[in-house]
Amino acid sequence: MAATSLQDVIDKAGNPVDVLRNSKIGMYVYPVVAPEFVNWRDEQRAWRDSAVLFDQSHHMDELIVEGPQATEFLSYHGINSFSNFDLNRAKHFVPVTPAGNVIGDHIIFREHEQKYILVGRAPTSNWLQFCAAYGKWNVRIKHDPRSPSRPEGERVLRTHYRYQIQGPDAPKIFEKMNGGPIPDIKFFHVDWINVGGKKVQALRHGMSGAPGLEIWGPYADKHYVHSAIMQAAKDAGVDLVQCGSRAYSTNTLESGWIPSPLPAIYTGDGMLEEYRQWLGADAYEAGGAIGGSFVSDNIEDYYVNPFELGYDFYIGWKKDDFIGKDALKKIKEEGPKRKKVTFEWNRDDVLKVIASAFEQGTPYKWIDFPQPNYASTSADMVLNEAGDMVGMSMFNGYSFNERCVLSLGVVGMDVQEGDVLTMKWGEPEKTGKTSTEEHKQTDIRVRVSPTPYSAEARTNYADSWRSRK
Amino acid sequence: MAATSLQDVIDKAGNPVDVLRNSKIGMYVYPVVAPEFVNWRDEQRAWRDSAVLFDQSHHMDELIVEGPQATEFLSYHGINSFSNFDLNRAKHFVPVTPAGNVIGDHIIFREHEQKYILVGRAPTSNWLQFCAAYGKWNVRIKHDPRSPSRPEGERVLRTHYRYQIQGPDAPKIFEKMNGGPIPDIKFFHVDWINVGGKKVQALRHGMSGAPGLEIWGPYADKHYVHSAIMQAAKDAGVDLVQCGSRAYSTNTLESGWIPSPLPAIYTGDGMLEEYRQWLGADAYEAGGAIGGSFVSDNIEDYYVNPFELGYDFYIGWKKDDFIGKDALKKIKEEGPKRKKVTFEWNRDDVLKVIASAFEQGTPYKWIDFPQPNYASTSADMVLNEAGDMVGMSMFNGYSFNERCVLSLGVVGMDVQEGDVLTMKWGEPEKTGKTSTEEHKQTDIRVRVSPTPYSAEARTNYADSWRSRK
Numbered sequence: 001m002a003a004t005s006l007q008d009v010i011d012k013a014g015n016p017v018d019v020l021r022n023s024k025i026g027m028y029v030y031p032v033v034a035p036e037f038v039n040w041r042d043e044q045r046a047w048r049d050s051a052v053l054f055d056q057s058h059h060m061d062e063l064i065v066e067g068p069q070a071t072e073f074l075s076y077h078g079i080n081s082f083s084n085f086d087l088n089r090a091k092h093f094v095p096v097t098p099a100g101n102v103i104g105d106h107i108i109f110r111e112h113e114q115k116y117i118l119v120g121r122a123p124t125s126n127w128l129q130f131c132a133a134y135g136k137w138n139v140r141i142k143h144d145p146r147s148p149s150r151p152e153g154e155r156v157l158r159t160h161y162r163y164q165i166q167g168p169d170a171p172k173i174f175e176k177m178n179g180g181p182i183p184d185i186k187f188f189h190v191d192w193i194n195v196g197g198k199k200v201q202a203l204r205h206g207m208s209g210a211p212g213l214e215i216w217g218p219y220a221d222k223h224y225v226h227s228a229i230m231q232a233a234k235d236a237g238v239d240l241v242q243c244g245s246r247a248y249s250t251n252t253l254e255s256g257w258i259p260s261p262l263p264a265i266y267t268g269d270g271m272l273e274e275y276r277q278w279l280g281a282d283a284y285e286a287g288g289a290i291g292g293s294f295v296s297d298n299i300e301d302y303y304v305n306p307f308e309l310g311y312d313f314y315i316g317w318k319k320d321d322f323i324g325k326d327a328l329k330k331i332k333e334e335g336p337k338r339k340k341v342t343f344e345w346n347r348d349d350v351l352k353v354i355a356s357a358f359e360q361g362t363p364y365k366w367i368d369f370p371q372p373n374y375a376s377t378s379a380d381m382v383l384n385e386a387g388d389m390v391g392m393s394m395f396n397g398y399s400f401n402e403r404c405v406l407s408l409g410v411v412g413m414d415v416q417e418g419d420v421l422t423m424k425w426g427e428p429e430k431t432g433k434t435s436t437e438e439h440k441q442t443d444i445r446v447r448v449s450p451t452p453y454s455a456e457a458r459t460n461y462a463d464s465w466r467s468r469k
Numbered sequence: 470m471a472a473t474s475l476q477d478v479i480d481k482a483g484n485p486v487d488v489l490r491n492s493k494i495g496m497y498v499y500p501v502v503a504p505e506f507v508n509w510r511d512e513q514r515a516w517r518d519s520a521v522l523f524d525q526s527h528h529m530d531e532l533i534v535e536g537p538q539a540t541e542f543l544s545y546h547g548i549n550s551f552s553n554f555d556l557n558r559a560k561h562f563v564p565v566t567p568a569g570n571v572i573g574d575h576i577i578f579r580e581h582e583q584k585y586i587l588v589g590r591a592p593t594s595n596w597l598q599f600c601a602a603y604g605k606w607n608v609r610i611k612h613d614p615r616s617p618s619r620p621e622g623e624r625v626l627r628t629h630y631r632y633q634i635q636g637p638d639a640p641k642i643f644e645k646m647n648g649g650p651i652p653d654i655k656f657f658h659v660d661w662i663n664v665g666g667k668k669v670q671a672l673r674h675g676m677s678g679a680p681g682l683e684i685w686g687p688y689a690d691k692h693y694v695h696s697a698i699m700q701a702a703k704d705a706g707v708d709l710v711q712c713g714s715r716a717y718s719t720n721t722l723e724s725g726w727i728p729s730p731l732p733a734i735y736t737g738d739g740m741l742e743e744y745r746q747w748l749g750a751d752a753y754e755a756g757g758a759i760g761g762s763f764v765s766d767n768i769e770d771y772y773v774n775p776f777e778l779g780y781d782f783y784i785g786w787k788k789d790d791f792i793g794k795d796a797l798k799k800i801k802e803e804g805p806k807r808k809k810v811t812f813e814w815n816r817d818d819v820l821k822v823i824a825s826a827f828e829q830g831t832p833y834k835w836i837d838f839p840q841p842n843y844a845s846t847s848a849d850m851v852l853n854e855a856g857d858m859v860g861m862s863m864f865n866g867y868s869f870n871e872r873c874v875l876s877l878g879v880v881g882m883d884v885q886e887g888d889v890l891t892m893k894w895g896e897p898e899k900t901g902k903t904s905t906e907e908h909k910q911t912d913i914r915v916r917v918s919p920t921p922y923s924a925e926a927r928t929n930y931a932d933s934w935r936s937r938k
Contacts, residue, residue: 027504029503034618034621035714036495037496037619038496038903039843042903245504351824355820359872366510368838374508398826403829
């Protein structure tokens with residue numbers, strides 16, 4: 001019989017690591033939006049030098065949670081404090097397992113007293129849907145899954161359009177769009193602005209480092225709002241560059257958010273076991289891929305906790321209870337074991353990998369530009385001089401602004417900024433994963449850098465490639 | 470007043486070269502089909518090692534020409550002989566200007582005695598639509614333009630679906646699809662085969678070197694036919710790899726067809742002048758881009774003739790008359806000046822260009838993988854040791870099968886296979902073209918190789934990088 005749940009899939013394979021390391025899903029896709037509008041180098045440059053327009057309407061799940069217990073429900077299933085959650089505010093919502101490991105993360109907006117909108121990858125929306133049924137909460141949930149990865153010409157509709165405008169020249173566009181100065185919106189706060197003849201909600205955000213606004217509304221308004229934005233940029237004399245799907249996912253390398261931790265739901269009994277039986281065999285958690293040089297039989301070795309991702313300051317310790325509270329307390333008391341960093345990849349080693357694509361025989365794992373990820377979750381081993389694993393690289397990308405390949409990940413607490421470590425690049429053996437060609441493994445030196453990565457840091461460490469090998 | 474015709478656009482700019490070298494159209498797009506299904510390296514490998522499925526439903530114009538004068542009309546506007554054009558045959562249709570220069574090319578199918586289907590880039594379909602009106606022919610024309618480059622989730626419909634299956638294992642799939650051995654179809658001939666419960670037309674083709682079939686039918690049947698193909702491959706035990714839009718355009722590097730000559734319609738009086746007044750300001754010919762290091766004030770320097778592209782053996786010299794006949798006769802008598810070749814790009818020079826993307830300052834023009842083209846028409850100068858321009862590189866791509874960057878182009882008749890020449894890579898100055906980042910020019914050595922490029926040739930010339938600089 002074919003597997004119908006994630007638990008079935010795991011039981012058949014014996015180990016969830018084998019399932020995910022042999023995924024047939026192909027490349028992780030940022031769907032519907034064109035790969036490039038101008039060219040991906042200038043699209044990256046725009047968020048640093050002028051202004052960029054991200055169309056975020058398609059690549060994320062959206063979940064609407066409403067009802068008398070909406071706040072209570074979300075507060076219980078996320079680590080965040082909800083005490084200061086006014087209607088004009090957004091949060092970075094993080095649910096964890098009872099063991100305190102991250103399931104995923106969403107941006108959450110409070111639209112009304114009893115209505116929230118959450119936006120992000122599938123693991124959080126899947127989990128919350130299960131939780132609502134499991135705990136018998138008085139909430140209504142509407143799920144609008146991300147757009148299909150390969151619609152091949154079929155029409156794609158969403159509940160909301162979602163645009164983000166970023167960059168040093170963005171404020172000039174906002175003023176034109178709004179027909180006058182926009183309200184002074186604080187970071188991660190929400191207010192209403194005009195876009196042409198429409199009033200829209202705007203979140204003050206800054207994904208790629210520069211200040212910006214994320215706006216959204218009914219999908220039927222998408223064309224109108226898009227035209228109004230483009231016209232406002234023209235009127236403001238700003239070179240607003242539309243960003244395609246190839247450059248899009250790399251903006252996080254400069255801002256430091258890791259989009260793709262493995263949802264920590266493959267182990268654990270009780271509620272988690274029931275969740276794996278509830279989750280379909282076609283879910284993100286069952287079909288997605290783990291890629292990279294780090295291979296462990298124990299899938300828990302791929303999990304991360306909120307401290308490691310730098311999310312501990314969100315934790316609502318004063319809340320009566322929430323899933324994972326006890327475990328997080330314990331981690332806090334014992335002190336976190338890892339911290340988030342940026343890895344700057346050594347230029348010569350990157351070029352060595354590329355050069356192998358010009359030789360006969362089995363090459364090193366191709367580094368695709370600007371987005372070398374080849375799985376839903378990346379996990380590459382980072383080793384110290386003694387050959388001990390001291391870190392894990394989790395999300396990769398080339399930055400034309402920084403002129404280097406960067407990755408985000410975690411390292412042991414004793415690893416210091418400026419340390420030069422060695423990342424194993426490529427998988428140790430051939431898997432059934434369709435997103436990568438056959439390849440051999442090699443070493444890439446990586447320099448530990450702060451998150452977010454900054455040019456200042458790069459300058460300070462300019463000599464470290466020579467001084468620390 | 471805004472320009473409404475190509476002629477208006479040219480008149481405003483003064484020179485058509487300036488119009489095209491400053492195009493704002495962005496990257497040339499292969500629309501609707503997903504960028505990757507597995508990964509582009511394995512998609513390229515599949516057409517060499519197993520079997521590949523190309524979805525060709527979206528990237529080409531289709532033109533249906535029917536009526537009592539359909540044959541006469543097409544024969545007069547193309548160079549091809551029509552004497553042997555049976556119903557079970559296809560041709561590579563090439564229209565030229567009265568001066569004998571190539572306007573474009575289409576694959577042409579004869580569906581009935583009085584009905585032809587043509588498939589290819591816009592310049593040929595635009596030209597034929599004009600010709601039908603200009604000459605007052607008794608033909609009916611139906612034009613189905615290529616799919617929009619960036620539909621962004623809107624539904625896209627075509628008249629026909631079009632699939633091609635190629636590769637050494639393709640015959641096993643055909644037999645399963647057909648429910649038995651398929652008829653023995655000769656190269657560029659057409660017959661009927663079964664795909665599941667449907668009878669479809671199949672053209673024996675071989676775009677990427679390996680034998681294959683191109684099949685087509687009503688677009689409404691696309692899903693059914695796609696499923697039947699995938700099931701047949703499964704039943705046949707063949708690893709049929711779907712090819713995404715990133716790998717697709719590179720298959721021609723191995724087979725030797727140049728998809729993108731500049732339509733030679735920007736000069737010439739009489740009929741051509743009327744054509745430019747008829748063509749819209751939003752046409753391919755007005756909006757497209759010329760990219761590359763070759764810059765001439767005289768747009769005719771970008772034109773090519775059928776001899777140079779290796780199409781002279783199509784010419785129907787026995788036809789009473791056709792547009793360009795006298796000019797082609799003269800070229801034949803004088804002897805053609807250039808011939809088509811493949812340029813193999815020097816590995817070290819390619820790596821030098823890539824390395825510049827890891828330095829501060831203005832880099833060399835980025836070589837995007839696997840498709841470095843950044844214009845509808847590419848024109849890079851190829852120079853000999855004395856610095857004289859002896860060739861033009863016209864279509865670029867990286868081949869994972871050959872492990873090198875190749876380009877197709879033309880060279881003077883005295884250039885020999887094995888010669889090592891120098892290609893100028895990148896544009897001499899900043900233009901308004903949005904498909905390229907700011908860059909500086911550099912040299913890439915290229916070795917002249919046969920077309921189609923073959924591994925045998927590469928082996929024979931293995932020493933030439935050292936022996937000829």
